[in-house]
Amino acid sequence: MICNLKEYDCWFQRRACAPLARLLSSVGLLEQGLILENAAMELRALLTKNFAVLSLAAEGKDAGTLIGTIAGLNARLGLELPSTKAEGFVIKVSGARIIIAGQDEAGALYGIYRFLSLLALDKIDEGIEIIDAPATPFRSLTHWDNISGDVVRGYAGKSLFYKDGRVDYDEQRVIDYARLLASVGINRLAIGGIFGTGPGQLLITEAMLPDVARLAALFRPFGVKLLLNVKFSAPYTLGKLATADPLDAAVAAWWKERADLIYRYIPDLAGFVVKADSELEPGPFNYGRNHAEGANVLAVALAPHGGEVVWRCFVYNCVQDWRDRSIDRARAAYDIFKPLDGAFAGNVLLQVKFGPYDFQVLEPVSPLFGALSKTRYTLELQVTQEYTGQQIDLCYLPYNWERILGFDTRYGLRSTLRELLVDGEIAGVGAIPNVGLDHNWTGHPLAQANLYGYGRLCWDPCLSAELIAREWSALTFVDARVADTVSGLLLRSYPAYEKYNAPFGVCFMVTPAWHYGPNIEGYEFSLWGTYHRADRFAIGIDRTATGTGYVTQYAPENAALFGDPATCPEQLILFFHRLRYDYVMKNGQTLLQNIYDTHFEGYDEVKQMLELWKGLKDWIDEPTYSQVLARFECQLANAREWRDQINTYFWRKTGVADAKGRKIYE
Secondary structure: OOEOOOHHHOOOOOOOOOOOHHHHOOEEEOOOOHHHHHHHHHHHHHHHHHHOOOOOOOEOOOOOEEEEEHHHHHHHHOOOOOOOOOOOEEEEEOOOOEEEEEOOHHHHHHHHHHHHHHHHOOOOOOOOEEEEOOOOOEEEEEOOEOOOOOEOOOOOOOOOOEEOOEEOOOHHHHHHHHHHHHHOOOOEEEEOOOOOOOHHHHHHOOOOHHHHHHHHHHHHHHOOEEEEEEOOOHHHHOOOOOOOOOOOHHHHHHHHHHHHHHHHHOOOOOEEEEOOOOOOOOOHHHHOOOHHHHHHHHHHHHHHHOOEEEEEOOOOOOOOOOOOOOOOHHHHHHHHHHHHOOOOOOOEEEEEEOOOOOOOOOOOOOOOOOOOOOOOEEEEEEOOOOOOOOOOOOOOOHHHHHHHHOOEOOOOOOOEHHHHHHOOOOOEEEEEOOOOOOOOOOOOHHHHHHHHHHHHHHHOOOOOHHHHHHHHHHHHHOOHHHHHHHHHHHHHHHHHHHHHOOHHHOOOOEOOOOOOOEOOOOOOOOOOOOOOOOOOOEEOOOOOOOOOOHHHHOOHHHHHHHHOOOOOOHHHHHHHOOEEOOOEOOOOOEHHHHHHHHHHHHHHHHHHHHHHHHOOOOOEOHHHHHHHHHHHHHHHHHHHHHHHHHHHHHHHHHOOOOOOOOOOOO
């Protein structure tokens, strides 16, 4: 049987029938509420569409399936359903009834989607009782869409929200997007451009706020609240003040008036996202102020409305002189924000990129995690594949996110990022999404796994990348043979991508600006501070205590771990150390030989993945098969370029041949 993937439907694929159809044929909602009523509608619609259950109109307490809040169902039916955390839910199946109850309205909606996914996975059995809740209350995506309709770092078509300088969207598509987000527990969505001061800043003016309010209304029934990307410079670019100095009383008054105006249109706005003093964007440094002073003026304006300021920590010197070896870009976030720990208002969330650089394939976890003890902050990831194949190459990101979440900061007893999220020390997770107007949402159909996996890990950081891959594949492809092959491809993809990319954490050997494909010295003499300083003897930057001192930003145990080449994780060894090519690694081979070997292996593994996909030709619909095949062929060509350019570069630098005699171009 051929698996006919409906790419637009993502992980909501059609099934032939549903177990428990008798109980599911009548759905009762005993309470009122915007999200609750939408939850009931979603259950009926998806049961009918995906499981061929002819769901009846709303029924009362005698319905086979009951939806509501835990408190409401307990009161009306005399039940004793246990309470859980905010946005959590209880699913209970007995011979006479199915109950899906939320701690609140959003929890009921999340319970509906979890029930449907378990139903599709054939994991809803008689007597089952599930109690679940999100680990963290802030689960966000930040769109980098320009109001022109272009998407910064977008690899799946134009913007879902804008066109030709105005808010312009397909309402049904936005609703379908809201469904996808809610189905994996995303509850915040930031819109508005993050760069420059063009027309996008007008989203917070009366000219465009009615359009933004209508957009917010489409997301509201799905429990998704909007955030707005705002410009730190807005008081003078929009308000025509002479300054945006955060300590100027007129600036503070302007932000208060602006917040009051915005909340009149969008009463449940979650707040603002701000990129300041970052990559030439204006910020508090322009006025000799620090970032706490910059963030707090917005926080004061938002506080009466319950809004939060998401303040991005991606701040560094981006006009660096490559000749000056005293500057280390990796140090910047810690150097700027750690001294301000405790100076930020309570409704400020610092958003910290997972690594000190910029979403590289291999880089260490930022030393800010765990080090901030008096400030609320979030973990920032990137779902869009800027440096990881741009949705041309298959690269399953949860594989790397699982490693990031497992990093032990060594601050306290429960000190992995996973534990810090579960315990509330890290207040949430934010990321840049990978969606656009392409029919399949993500350009590469298999890149949908990254969006799904991001939501699942935000909800439960303890999930494994393997479990998520198998879950997504089974939900998306239905046929077990296809799903098993696809999940295997996902799990092989990130290790393969690591091998044919920049070696051992050296970073930024990519084509400048575009960031796809190799350009080994493309950034070597640039202003961006992303150097590897390879010569004929050695490569890497000494970031030990006697080098740039970056390792000293970590807790002492990690500083010692990373500071010694003998104990430093070898995947990251060139991030922390400058090593000779004849340095002997743990497998007994030299650093140079390992560079050769991994790049030949990475290419070979992509070739094997391509063959595995070809094996599905008779098992999957032709359009999906051909689309993915074409991308695998592009990926193989990309892996070949990485292999040959990297290996040739180091052969030319060193004059040392591959010990295995494989073809390297002179």
